[in-house]
Every structure is written in C-alpha cells, then in structure tokens.
Amino acid sequence: MIEAINVSKSFNNHEVLKNISVKFEKGKTNLIIGQSGSGKTVLMKCLVGLFPIDKGSINFDGRSFSTISYEEKKKVRQEIGMLFQGGALFDSMNVEENVVFPLSMFTEMSNNEKIERANFCLKRVNLENVNKLFPSELSGGMKKRVAIARAISANPKYLFCDEPNSGLDPATSIVIDNLISEITQEYQITTVINTHDMNSVIEIGDKIAFIYKGNLWWEGDKNSILHTDNKEINDFVYATELTRRLKGK
C-alpha cells in the first residue's frame, strides 16, 4: 500500500498540492483523476520522489519514502515500475535491451535468463518478434506496451502510470487499460494511474481519487463516481456531449 499523509507542494509560492491524504491499495488499480492543471501529475511525481514534498509524508508499505536517505530511496525505487506518458524508452537501445535494462542493472541473472524474462514480459503485453526494433520504429501503442514490459520486468511491487492512454485511439486505450488492470491483479501490484480519460475511469477504476485545485476533492470507485452529487465531479465526468447523452438515457 502507498500512503500520502498531509502532502503539500508549492512552486514559487503557488501551492499546487494542499494537504492531501490518500491511500492506494495493493492489487487494485488506483486512479488519480482531475482536470488539466489540477495537480495530479505533481502528486504522482511527489509519490515517486521526482519532486520533493514541502510538508507531510509518503509511505510505501510503512516505509517513509520522504525521509529516508538517497541510497535507501534508490532501494525502494528498485521496487517501482513506471510507465511515462511518452513511454520514455531509451532511444539508443532496442526493445529487448530496454526491457532487459532494469534486470542488467539490479540482478545477477545470466544473459539467457534475462532474454527469457524479456520475451515473457513482451509476450505478456502481446508483443512478439519486435525484440530488435528500436523505439523510433514502433507505433505509439507499441511504445506504451514496451514501456509496460520494461516496467514489470523486474517484478515491481508498485506500478505508476502517467496518462497511459494519451495519444492513443479508444480501442488501443482499452487494450492498455485492461493490460494494466490484469497485470495489477495477477501480480498483486499497487498500481497508481494518473488519467483524465473517462473510459479508463469506467473500465478499471477500482479506487478513484479526484483532485480539484490541488485538493483531494472526492474518493470512490468506478460505480460510485456515476452516482455522486458532487458538482465538481459531475462537471468533470459529464463534460462531453457523449457522456451527457448517456446520462440522459
């Protein structure tokens, strides 16, 4: 479980996160949702330690991530997998080298074992025979899947996904969403997804935290979000003509 307790973060005296306390549970896909500029990306970056927090604490299964030393933080990070918005695959490495990289860095596995593991992870994300391709030769959806394969190659306890569907068509988005959800349940990972895609919310939102103007405004799941009276939530959920029509039906 990942826990943020009274987390605040400011940039140039502008408070972006205001005293946020939220828990992300193991084996569930936990979604952070909110409008652009609401602070959800900053919250995710604070959770993984890319931004230092001003106040509060962040715990990974009881280990205080915000107060431990740099070396201890590196050890916790070895248990984290992250899927970035653009994939963040290493351009100079091919698909196989990208997936194998965390294993080469932190395990004593032999080359054959690493390649076997890479092939397993790539197969798990429905990618085969792409091992020798470079990121520039992949489509957007393939890049995301390779990034997921890389993120899970070292058996992470925690998986963070920053807008996994951005730039993808609806059909590919659902494939990616379901893949993340399946992996989360299969390996009992604590998954945190940052998104503003309502399809993802309805498909895989086991737990949802709605961030509004830097505050944790609402918590619930994919069922309760459709029936809440909260005005800001409804403005967000029913922002499009399509969702308004579906609500009318």
Next chain:
Amino acid sequence: MKILSEVGRYLVLMKQVFRKPEKQSIYRKQLWLEMDNLGLDSLGIVAIISIFMGAVVTIQMAFNVDSPLIPLYTIGFATRKSVILEFSPTIVSLILAGKVGSRIASEIGTMRVTEQIDALEIMGINPAAFLILPKIIASIIIYPFLILVSMFLAISGGWLAGSLTGLVATNDYVYGLQYQFKMFDITYALIKTVVFAFLTASVSGYYGYYTSGGALEVGRSSTKAVVNSSIMIILFNLILTQLLLA
C-alpha cells in the same frame, strides 16, 4: 550572482556524478560505447584539420623566415613547437568542444525532455553518474590519443607542404623537428588535453542534464555547452600555461 549559482549547481552535479556506480560492468560497457561515440567518431575531423593546419603553419613559417641569417631548420622547429604546445592540445580541443560538447548536451538534453532521465531515476539508478561519468572518463582516455594523432598528422602535413612546395628540404625540416626537443612539451600538452577533456564532457553534461522544456531548449543547451566549454578551455589554457611553463 548567477555565475556563482551556476558554479554551485555544477559542483553539486559533479558530486552526484562521482558517486559509486550501481553496477560496474554496465558502466564499463557504457565507457566502451562512449569511447567509440566521442573519440573514434572524431578521428576524421581531427585528421583533416591537423594535416591542413600543419601545412599552413609550415608555409607561413617559411614565408616569415626569409632571412639568409636564419637557418631553414627553424621552420621545422617552429612548426613542432606550435603544433605540440598550442595547436594540437588547444585548437583541436576547441574544435572537439564544438563536436563532442554539442553531442553530449543534445543527447542528455533530449533524454531529459523525453523523461528518459526520470525513468532512470525511478528505476533506482543515479542518472547523473550513469550518463555523465562514462562520457567524462571516455573523453579523458580518448582525447590524449586524438591529440597525439593530431600532432603526428600536423607535423606530417607540414613536412608534405614544405617538401612539395620546395620551401624547406626534408633534411632541414626533420633536423628542426629534432632540434632541442624536450619531452616535457608532450607531457605539458597531454596534461592540458586531459583537463580540456574533463571540462568539455562535464560542462556539456551539466547543460544537457539541466535542460528543461522542449526541442528549442535542447538547442539552447547545446549552444551554451559549446560556448561555455570553449571559454573554460581558453581560461584553463592560460592558467595551465602559467603554472606549467612559467
């Protein structure tokens, strides 16, 4: 104040760069890769520039030494001195600051803006050390080799130009090259080269690492890296010359 802040940030980055590597075998692999990328890839341009500059230095010397009182071997002697003391270590390092410096800054800067550095950090890897340390060590190893090649080619270029144009006979040129030869000149040139290699790789790495924004900023970082590496080379050239030769 801004300069002090930049120097402080550079020193903090260097502290991070020289932390213990997570896995030495991976860093060694990176080192070989960087030696190829930064060093061997530069061999062509170093060779072309060295041959032509050596030729030009010799021809200019020959035209300036037109008094019958000055022996012709002075041309070889002056060419050797210019090439070993200044042209190869400093001018070639300045050219490499342009080629290697922009490459380092744009490579690391692009990794920064495409979140590849964040990805390394989240994996529990020290990105500053992983990206910059192999480049610094590779430069320190490969630059002296490039400079020795440059010295050889520049002197050969001078000999070719002198003999083909008939300005200086081979015997005189070779005698001039050997005349009052001091091994310390080479040592001095190599000491300067190692310092310039460190400055180019580390300063360019610094500007690449702290790139923020997009493609435009990567270009800006690359330009800053080249300009500031060149300024540092010129500054340290003066300091080292004063320290080692005065």
